[in-house]
Amino acid sequence: MPGPKPVQISVSYRQKVVLRKQKRRWKCPQGIALRAQIILLSLKHSNSYIAKYLSISVTTVRKWRKRWHDAATTLASVDRDGWTNRQLTALVTTILDDAPRSGAPGKFTAEQVAQIIWVACQPPELSDRPITHWTARELADELVKRGIVPSISVSTVHHILFDNDLKPHLSKAWLNREPGDKAIFDREAGLVTIIYQQAKVLAEQGAHLMSTDEKTGIQALEPLYPTLPMKPGLVELREADYARHGTCCVIANFDIVSGNVISPTVGPTRTEADFLAHVATTIATDPTATWIFVVDNLNIHVSELLVDFVATTCSVTADLGKKGKTGILKCMRTRKAFLEDAAHRIRFVYTPKHCSWLNQVECWFSILARKLLKRGIFTSVEDLKQKILAFIGYYNETMAKPFKWTSNGRPLATA
Numbered sequence: 001m002p003g004p005k006p007v008q009i010s011v012s013y014r015q016k017v018v019l020r021k022q023k024r025r026w027k028c029p030q031g032i033a034l035r036a037q038i039i040l041l042s043l044k045h046s047n048s049y050i051a052k053y054l055s056i057s058v059t060t061v062r063k064w065r066k067r068w069h070d071a072a073t074t075l076a077s078v079d080r081d082g083w084t085n086r087q088l089t090a091l092v093t094t095i096l097d098d099a100p101r102s103g104a105p106g107k108f109t110a111e112q113v114a115q116i117i118w119v120a121c122q123p124p125e126l127s128d129r130p131i132t133h134w135t136a137r138e139l140a141d142e143l144v145k146r147g148i149v150p151s152i153s154v155s156t157v158h159h160i161l162f163d164n165d166l167k168p169h170l171s172k173a174w175l176n177r178e179p180g181d182k183a184i185f186d187r188e189a190g191l192v193t194i195i196y197q198q199a200k201v202l203a204e205q206g207a208h209l210m211s212t213d214e215k216t217g218i219q220a221l222e223p224l225y226p227t228l229p230m231k232p233g234l235v236e237l238r239e240a241d242y243a244r245h246g247t248c249c250v251i252a253n254f255d256i257v258s259g260n261v262i263s264p265t266v267g268p269t270r271t272e273a274d275f276l277a278h279v280a281t282t283i284a285t286d287p288t289a290t291w292i293f294v295v296d297n298l299n300i301h302v303s304e305l306l307v308d309f310v311a312t313t314c315s316v317t318a319d320l321g322k323k324g325k326t327g328i329l330k331c332m333r334t335r336k337a338f339l340e341d342a343a344h345r346i347r348f349v350y351t352p353k354h355c356s357w358l359n360q361v362e363c364w365f366s367i368l369a370r371k372l373l374k375r376g377i378f379t380s381v382e383d384l385k386q387k388i389l390a391f392i393g394y395y396n397e398t399m400a401k402p403f404k405w406t407s408n409g410r411p412l413a414t415a
Contacts (some may be wrong), residue, residue: 006047006062007069011039012079018092020262035064035096042068064096071095108149113160115148120166134168136161175354188352192294195349196360196405199256205291209263210282211361214298215368218388220245220378227377234339235241238375246381250279250368253293254361259400261364261392266385268337280309283346291346296356301348302335314344360403367395 003184005199011019022028022036034054042065051058067076075095078088108116119140124131127142135144143149143157161168195202199209221368223239230236251274253266263282267274296299311320321327321334328338337350339398351358372391378384 006042007065009039009042009065009069010072011043011068012075014079014085014088015092016040018085018089021089022092023098032093032096033100036092038064039068039096047387050087059234059342068097070314074327075373104138108152112149114242116143116152116157116160117164117166119143119146120161120168133171151284181353185352185355188350189355189358192272192358193405195292195294196256199402202290202292203257205290207292208258208262209294211280211294211359212251212253213257213296213356213359213361213365214251215273215365216249216270217247218246218250218373218384219353220381222377222379222386236335237377245378245384249274250365250383251275252361252364253282253393254293254364256360257402259402260396261400264389264392266388268381270300271298274303275300276303276305276309283313289345291351293347294349294351294359296351296359297336298352299332302332302339304329304335306340307335310339310346314346316344328396353367360405363403367399371395 019036020039023033023040025033027108028036034056038050038061039056041053042061047061047065049056050061052058052237053059074091079115083091118137119127119142120134124134124138124142127272129138129142131138136154139161140152140154143152160166165334195209198356202209221242221244224229224241224243225239227239228237246267248268249270251267251270253262253264254260263278263285265274265278265281279293300306308318310316311318319327320327323329324331328334336348336350340350341347356362368388368391372387376384376387
């Protein structure tokens with residue numbers, strides 16, 4: 001005697017696309033992938049054929065066929081109400097998912113769980129434990145020790161932490177912001193952004209706009225054994241052990257308009273005298289032009305030597321005062337105000353505190369690290385210096401282009 005007639009179901013084109021994706025998606029749970037296949041096969045085949053084809057029971061096929069049929073009203077509203085593909089995928093997943101189950105009764109009361117969370121959020125040092133953060137095992141031991149629970153397994157502690165989004169093993173660094181920081185940031189970041197936007201106009205007027213900074217502690221590393229080259233099916237193999245031959249520092253100017261790196265300095269240190277010599281060498285390439293340097297707030301960028309140089313070069317006759325006591329040279333704040341004076345032919349624009357990422361040369365340093373330093377082999381500091389200078393020449397010739405500055409907080413991109 002034939003069984004009951006299979007429930008008739010309908011599947012729209014968009015629903016078919018979602019079901020096929022669910023069937024093929026490698027992250028999709030196997031149960032949902034199987035049920036998606038059942039629905040797709042139900043459009044052409046009987047329950048018994050599907051059960052035999054998928055090696056499952058007819059009852060299972062009948063169950064999920066009926067589940068889809070019962071959701072027909074909701075599914076019909078998808079196209080009518082303009083649901084997005086993401087909303088449709090979520091709906092299909094819900095229909096094909098297992099029904100919620102009550103599960104076994106909880107072993108711990110709500111009050112006990114709250115106390116577990118409370119202890120997990122306390123520093124371990126308050127429990128006389130000389131550690132910086134909890135592990136599930138130590139937390140379980142502390143809960144029993146305090147009498148909050150008679151016993152608890154490490155896996156149960158893991159589940160409670162996971163369910164309440166608690167991650168004692170993780171931490172992030174952050175900076176406390178002073179009340180005036182936002183106003184200072186808005187003003188200084190605004191100046192940097194405006195000067196970038198005016199770069200082409202300034203260049204047409206004969207001014208040079210440089211983004212300047214230092215990359216320190218560049219190591220001259222040489223692997224102890226030769227690197228094995230890439231082959232089909234095998235990536236390049238680099239020796240992990242290396243000889244350290246010393247370090248050097250690069251002071252670079254990134255030309256905002258052309259994208260070239262101008263007058264780089266490669267040396268052992270980055271002192272006030274080093275930075276002054278770098279600036280003087282850069283300006284010497286066009287002694288009578290206007291020069292604007294975008295720099296961060298490092299002390300060597302607001303040094304007494306730099307103030308004296310700018311005053312002499314720009315023919316400033318005002319009394320500079322005495323460092324640490326009076327006048328322009330009194331402190332970093334007064335020296336900075338003098339150096340960023342727009343009336344000077346040579347001036348500096350400073351990025352906000354902790355915001356050196358606003359300086360475009362940092363993007364170029366990233367290129368230098370990826371293209372040369374990360375996998376370079378350097379037999380000496382002198383070899384490192386020559387290869388850095390050779391890369392800068394190569395970069396200027398083949399890769400240089402200005403960065404497109406976006407003032408709404410999005411990252412920099414090449415123009």
